[in-house]
Amino acid sequence: MLKFPQxxxxxxxxxxxxxxxxxxxxxxxxxxxxxxxxxxxxxxxxLPSRYLEATDELMLSARSMFHGLFGYDDPEIIEQLKAFGGVFRHPMGRIVNVASYALVRKEDFLAEKWESHGMQWVPIDRVPDLAFDHNDVVTYARERLKRRVKRRPVGFHLLPSEFTLGQLQSLYEQALGKTFDKRNFRKKLFKSPLLTDLEKKATGGEKGQHKGSRLYTFDRERYQRMKSEGYDFLF
Amino acid sequence: MLKFPQxxxxxxxxxxxxxxxxxxxxxxxxxxxxxxxxxxxxxxxxLPSRYLEATDELMLSARSMFHGLFGYDDPEIIEQLKAFGGVFRHPMGRIVNVASYALVRKEDFLAEKWESHGMQWVPIDRVPDLAFDHNDVVTYARERLKRRVKRRPVGFHLLPSEFTLGQLQSLYEQALGKTFDKRNFRKKLFKSPLLTDLEKKATGGEKGQHKGSRLYTFDRERYQRMKSEGYDFLF
Structure with a gap:
């Protein structure tokens, strides 16, 4: 029987x-x-989580946790995923979990402060069995990431400000769960006018950057301008 | 202070x-x-809404309401949008609203049963001020619809099984909030091999179908097959 309205x-x-x-x-x-x-x-x-009190705002709480972990927050980068509300997802009673996700630069993590609490980074393809329904949350977040990476240049949030095309390709491959042919990948990327060649070469000192590879940066301002004119990024 | 964990x-x-x-x-x-x-x-x-009890499943409850309104339900067509949890969105206390959306054929609505409860269809561009934060929910749902229409052939869920290209264009224009040049729209659509020409003409008796226009149908099986092979619908 549909109880409408109660x-x-x-x-x-x-x-x-x-x-x-x-x-x-x-x-x-x-x-x-x-x-x-x-x-x-x-x-x-x-997943980093907390209980909410009845007066806690959903998004401000997510941003406050983010701030505690990274020392800054940015309303642009945190997005609500959805409510996970399986009746028996929590043994103490009905607890609805509202999950968010964000793309961050790992180097920004305040590791020293949090590692004593057992916080750790795990490669996305080696996530173990998690408590509650958190593996489902991760699976859902990966799907969202996939869709976002295809439609918006969000990948660039994850990269250092100077990156090589090899790094970019490896990020896209991991986010989308597939491999690309190097030449086709580059051809595709250069179609979007958002990459600026910095005209200098990697020293090899940064993780994932091969010595001698060209360095690029993402032209954020140009992207914002093009977006406001109706440009649709599409990978 | 980050309360983690409580x-x-x-x-x-x-x-x-x-x-x-x-x-x-x-x-x-x-x-x-x-x-x-x-x-x-x-x-x-x-929006059609109800309170949930602590043991009510989110998605089953949405499907049960859908069933009451349409006489059938289909797990494929109902999708959770997100949790709307503004602290003061409801004057009786903290009530988190988990909203879903679905694309339906209006003709399936059990109107006689529900019109006495004041249920009514309103053109999407003439939605009045709604109770609670429901205008925000509608705005969010329209954005989701836009994204889905661009990436999946969901528009076809809304159409009668036999439709004209004029109907299809008018649906896409309203969902995406823009107008298309007729020739370009058709060129774009025929790139995707999912339309089957039924080789017959509209009689003009159906709403939105001009007499003499060709009738098409959506090749659902072919789409499923292509999807499983990695095809990405893109409008």
């Missing part, structure tokens, strides 16, 4: 939030995980 | 769900609205 709500549910943080170290796409210090899944790995 | 959740929140139902009557893209019969916004229009 008289009044039951206030007997709790809220939590998790953030899926994808980072790129120049070579590998990784995911930030925390280690649970409490029951019901003490010692298990899970 | 000891235990507060079970003092309630859940609701709303469905954004886009329908196409052959001519116009429309939205299904209900009229609230209770406080706090008695008589206001809002």
């Amino acid at each position: 008289d009044s709500p039951d206030f007997n549910v709790a809220l939590s939030m998790s953030v899926v943080l994808f980072g790129f170290d120049g070579d590998q796409l990784q995911l930030l995980l925390a280690r649970s210090q409490r029951d019901p899944f003490k010692d298990a790995l899970f | 000891d235990s959740p507060d079970f003092n929140v309630a859940l609701s769900m709303s469905v954004v139902l886009f329908g196409f009557d052959g001519d116009q893209l429309q939205l299904l609205l209900a009229r609230s019969q209770r406080d706090p916004f008695k008589d206001a229009l809002f």
Whole structure:
């Protein structure tokens, strides 16, 4: 029977939030995980998460957690994924988890502050069994990442400001879960006028940059200008 | 201060769900609205919605409401949008609304059963002020629809099984909020091999079909086959 509409709500549910943080170290796409210090899944790995109080804003809470982990936040880079509300996803009662995701530069992570809490980066293809339904959240976030990478130049959020085409290709391959032919990949990318050749070469000192490879940067201003004129990035 | 992690959740929140139902009557893209019969916004229009109990599954509840309105449901067509959780979005307390959306054929709506409850279709460009934050939900749903229409042949869910190219163009124009040049639109569409010419002409009896226009159908099986081989629909 469809109960529509009902008289009044039951206030007997709790809220939590998790953030899926994808980072790129120049070579590998990784995911930030925390280690649970409490029951019901003490010692298990899970996504950085917290319970919300009834007055906590969803997005401000996600940004506040992000700020705690990275020392800054940026409303542009955190996006809500969806509500994960499986009735039995949490053994303590009905807790709906509103998950967000963000693309970050791994080097920005305040590692020293958080590693003592068991926080760690794990390569995206080696994510272990996580507590609660967090593997489902990660799977959903990877699909969102795939779609975003195809339609917006979000990949560039993950790269250092100076990168090689090899790094860019390796990032796209990991985000999209497929491999590209080197020549075709470059041809495709140069169709979009958003890459600026810095006319200098990598020293080989940065992770994922081969010595002698050309360095590029992403022309953010030009992208913003083109976007406002209706340009649709498409990989 | 980042509270991470906390000891235990507060079970003092309630859940609701709303469905954004886009329908196409052959001519116009429309939205299904209900009229609230209770406080706090008695008589206001809002999205078909209900409160959830702590054991109600999110997606099953959306499908059950859909079933009540249309007499059938299909797990493929209902998709969660996101959680709308503004702290003060509901005057009775913290109620997080998990909204879904679906694309339907308006003719399937069980109108007689529901019109007495004040349910009505409203053209998408003439949606009035709605109760709660439901205008935000509609705006978000329209953005999702736009993205989906560009990347998947979802528009075809909205069309009758036999349609004219004029209907298809008018649907795409309303979903994407722009107008297309007729010749370019057709050229673009015929690039995707998913339209089958039925080799017959419209009688003009169906809404939005001009007499004498060719009728087409969407080759769903071919699309499924191509999709499983990696084909990416792109409008």
